[in-house]
Amino acid sequence: MWENWKVNMKNEINTFSDLLLICGQKNKRAYELVQEKEAFLLDTSIDEIRLKVKKSLDAMKNAIKIGLKSDEKSISKQCGDDCKKLQEGFKAHPALFGDLFEKITTYALATIEENLRMGKIVACPTAGSCAIVPAVLIAISEKFNISEDEQINALITAGLIGSIVQTKVSLAGAVAGCQAECGVASAMSAGALVQILGGKEKQIVHSAALALKNILGLTCDPVAGLVEIPCVKRNAFLAVHAVTAAELALAGIESKIPPDEVIDALTQTGQLMSPLLKECSQAGLAKTKTALKIEQKIFNR
Amino acid sequence: MKQSSLFDIISPIMVGPSSSHTAGAVRLGILASNIYGATPKKVTFKLYNSYAQTGKGHGTDKGLLAGVLGFSVEDVRIKNIFDLPEAKEIQYKFEFLEDFNRHPNAVDFIFEGTQKMIVSGNSIGAGNVEITKINGFSVKLSGEYNSLVVIYKDKPGMISKISGLIQTEGVNIATLVCDRTAKGEDASMCICLDAALNYSVIEKIKKIDDMYVVRHVGKLES
Ligand code: SF4
Helix, strand or coil: CHHHHHHHHHHCCCCHHHHHHHHHHHCCCHHHHHHHHHHHHCCCCHHHHHHHHHHHHHHHHHHHHHHHHCCCCCCCCCCCCHHHHHHHHHHHCCCCCCHHHHHHHHHHHHHHHHHHCCCEEECCCCCCCCCHHHHHHHHHHHHCCCCHHHHHHHHHHHHHHHHHHHCCCCCCHHHHCHHHCHHHHHHHHHHHHHHHCCCCHHHHHHHHHHHHHCCCCCCECCHHHCCCCCHHHHHHHHHHHHHHHHHHHHCCCCCCCCHHHHHHHHHHHHHHCCHHHECCCCCHHHHCHHHHHHHHHHHCC | CCCCCHHHHCCCEEECCCHHHHHHHHHHHHHHHHHHCCCCCEEEEEEEHHHHHCHHHHCHHHHHHHHHCCCCCCCHHHHHHHHCHHHHCCEEEEEEECCCCCCCCEEEEEEECCCCEEEEEEEEECCEEEEEEECCEEEEECCCCEEEEEEEECCCCHHHHHHHHHHHCCCCEEEEEEEECCCCCEEEEEEEECCCCCHHHHHHHHHCCCEEEEEEECCCCC
């Protein structure tokens, strides 16, 4: 099998169309190809690779568990108690979209708030967007009793989507805005969700494209330069956003613009985005009157 | 293009809140203190630009100190590092500076103890880091490889002596960066290796005449 990969190094999975082609040719699922490739690259076994993925999965679950119970504020004291508020809110008024919606949004806030109080999280793909994939993946898995093996498969699929985007654009707010962080995390989550719900590779790829198309142009303008405002709530929003993309794709709806071209559009949008809106907090939300006041309060400037 | 790995996307497991400002800071601290090679008595951290401006809110100061003390990026004690006994064993201070000739996330470590050493580095995104200077010499070290850092007196034959000793081990050299102050003065070499070097070879390299600093810097956990 490793030999196969050597022969096929030309067939690297760098695009969504490569992926669909190779899956078709080899009659394999995306996650199977990825775990074989990783085992080859890291010179280890598939079991070892899956164990490493499980470590990330377990760390995600842990962050949710701890985060749900905490309302400790972040270093800046600006954030940290939204998860608690949301849980109390749902007790008073159950979510319109039901318990799954409650799980996804509270898990997202639990994780991202753990992140900003210096708790242990998994950068997925980044720390600022760390809550989207776990919220979707773990909420669904709990709701439908998904086996750990399938959760690992789904997390591998999510990672594959991120790495395909990354071959064209660096997943950093400073390079391409938040579309490349929370946006990509949302696309990753959509793909994972489609896989868990029984969708095929083509639907996985289209769910990612649909999610990405809808967040093109999302800027990165964090208040006071901290991964807090708007990042915390954005993680909850984009977790839910992933569900919409997955539902559409599962119904057979496709992105009219092919998925690889959507990545091209994201890359170009990132290049054209003003540098002032790429993580340096020189415009947008970060330069509002209130943001400046908050900044002054935090740093005593 | 370097192949992107699954684990670039679904890891590292780290303490938040920022891969560049927290995890990157820890990793820089680990590399810098491995280069220093001993427990320092005192460390001065000079943080530049974005590291200086938003560092405190991201725990960059805590991360840097934690790294120097050998903590891993996922150690939840980092949050309270200033109160830990480990942190009370050494003296440290932070300076916050602006210098737009430097990288947005740049830091200098000034180590004092048995010897003085200045190590400079940058956090270049997604938790990746680079050490750029040691005592003013240009180096290139990312923690991706096991590396050998050598500072020595510039004279003919030094590169072949060192690489010859590495070759006796059968270890492949991935990259090699050399720098010097002037002909016949001090020079530095930073060698990235495909495997770790044996202790005995490192000792042999140390015994070559006119070696000032020889450090084997281990690969960072990913
Ligand atoms: S707004 Fe910027 S800092 Fe916040 S999550 Fe998005 S990319 Fe990261």
